Amino acid sequence: MAVIVQKYGGTSVANAARIKYVAGRILRERKKGNDVVVVVSAMGDMTDDLITLAEQITKRPSDRELDMLLSTGEQVSVALLAMAIQEQGGKALSFTGAQIGIVTDPSHTKARILDIDTTRLRQALREKNVVVVAGFQGKTRTGEITTLGRGGSDLTAVALAKALKARCCEIYTDVDGVYTADPRVVPAAQKINTISYDEILEMASLGAKVMHNRSIEVGKKFNVPIYVRNSRHFKEGTLITKETKAMEEVTVRGVALTEDEAKITFFRVPDRPGIAARLFKTLADAKVNIDMIIQNKTETNTTDISFTVYKNELQKALDVVRRAAKELKAGHIDCDENIAKVSIVGVGMRSHSGIASKMFGALARKKINIDMISTSEIKISCVVDGKKGRLAAQTIHKEFGLDKKITRE
């Protein structure tokens, strides 16, 4: 008998009707003869409501008390879901993260899972229960309640799947799976049937967020097959799994467009060792996140440095950079908010040469100028004029044959 771990997000359990529907889905899986462990998030807006309450008390709640407060959200969900399963004739027991043995470090609001003691969980499964676990939370070795931070419920599910040697971890959400591109940008985008951990990690970092990277990384480390599926119907979703030979035959898995970055250029910086290090340390100290960095030597013993930051951090970055420019005796600073970054991702790139030139050629034919280029082993990103971002994404999507309906790989 296999163990299946299912995780339902906040929208999937937003009200009584949705909870009853999810209970029915769970029992459907149970009737197939599998042991089912369900991880649940807080109902819809509940976490936000609790945060609002805290804000009425204090502008700076302590992390420990915030964890005490927020962990109640998932506890409400698991109790209600267990009731709904029982109401439909199933056996179910709900547990908090602390009860089910999820042991974390003491970093309140962003704790890391150290260990999972599955004794109680296995006992509940042996007694034929659907086990309903509060996501996003655990306890320290001294019994303090902790929460896991962003993407915490997904992480609970993947970690439980690993600890129980589950057949797979199903992440139920309100999208059908992972797509070759954001369908709002590229209408011809297709759902991907199978994708590797590395590919989805790159795509997530490019803004195609279905799951938080932390959970994918745990899945990758312990080789937990993760299904992303829509909780509203029974269609196949996207399987995230380890890289296979077949995956490499598809050179480009997806195309991503990011429009939330801005470019800063630092002209005629003195070309001496350590200058870049000092500049970026200053930015890091100010907690400015940097994405791409390009440096090019000019003819006059100086260098131009360009980098991209998130638009909501642009002003902070400019303040830091202007101060640094004086200190470093650099030339002037330029800033461009009207940029877009278009990227392709695929493990097949490693073994296929010519992917970059094919991408650049396609952009050139549409007269889209490339401003910056950055590459990783399985990714190529180009910064282009912001107004041409969507066209660039659509062009590349078509160029690599992603518009075609994907059949089962």
Added chain:
Amino acid sequence: MAVIVQKYGGTSVANAARIKYVAGRILRERKKGNDVVVVVSAMGDMTDDLITLAEQITKRPSDRELDMLLSTGEQVSVALLAMAIQEQGGKALSFTGAQIGIVTDPSHTKARILDIDTTRLRQALREKNVVVVAGFQGKTRTGEITTLGRGGSDLTAVALAKALKARCCEIYTDVDGVYTADPRVVPAAQKINTISYDEILEMASLGAKVMHNRSIEVGKKFNVPIYVRNSRHFKEGTLITKETKAMEEVTVRGVALTEDEAKITFFRVPDRPGIAARLFKTLADAKVNIDMIIQNKTETNTTDISFTVYKNELQKALDVVRRAAKELKAGHIDCDENIAKVSIVGVGMRSHSGIASKMFGALARKKINIDMISTSEIKISCVVDGKKGRLAAQTIHKEFGLDKKITRE
């Protein structure tokens, strides 16, 4: 350094403003140099809201899952109150019942406290924290979350006061204390400064509910002084404590009026041993609660039996009684919904004779006929015409000198 346990009910922490106010009160006590342990109920309507959620899922939630659900209410309160204390510059830590070592039996929704492990609590106090504990809840020896049922938060407070050998347990509520009578019935009612456990137990059972009897009984058993006080101001409340010699000097502590009972009379029941036993067993099997029972032999080898039941159970009682009447070959049955029960309570009655005749005499002077009489060691109850209940209560209240302002005993 003394330990003080304070308990704040749902109305005292109903919103952010109230929580901040309570935090201020707690710090005021802390500044006197005492260690403070605070027990909190769920905010205002939160428990009702959670029950409504459960009812949307199922008409018969399992007790275990109901406990998982309802225990979140107090957890929210303790986190917010700890935040509010911290915001005002105090040190505070919140704990669930399970965390703080309140061990109960496994009777979900009505668990009994078996033991309290105060290790963690004492450590938190040593570290100069106000310790904020979720009332109404605990855990079983196997780690299941339980709730204590009605009056559970008061019970948590009294039990903690006992376990910590606290100087006293302060129960904060929205009334000023215990009164000689319900001021809505007897406008001249006076606040009582000191009352014995036994007296308040009798008064509570007569409908003058300030605290649930369970908590008083635990207080009595372990001799925990309990202060009932109003959380909205700093006036002295009522101290519930063990009986003292001085208390016996006051013969009657209070007067109570109950208008929610009805009388059933069973005429001409055969006067044989075991008849009453059979009748009341039938009623008990049907879960009808009986209050007073009076039996009087008539002249004809039969007996009349009268008893009172709560009006909301009258129909159920009559159904049972009519079936029993046939079986027992009894005469006819009469029922009177228009009755009132007026009672006096006081430990001084034990050593003072003539209290009963004084009560009956006062009623007679006002031409109030007495229908039934029942007595206990520290209580006398009379059933009178329902329309004369209030007048009876006021008359007796005056007769025993309770209208006079009570000075500190």
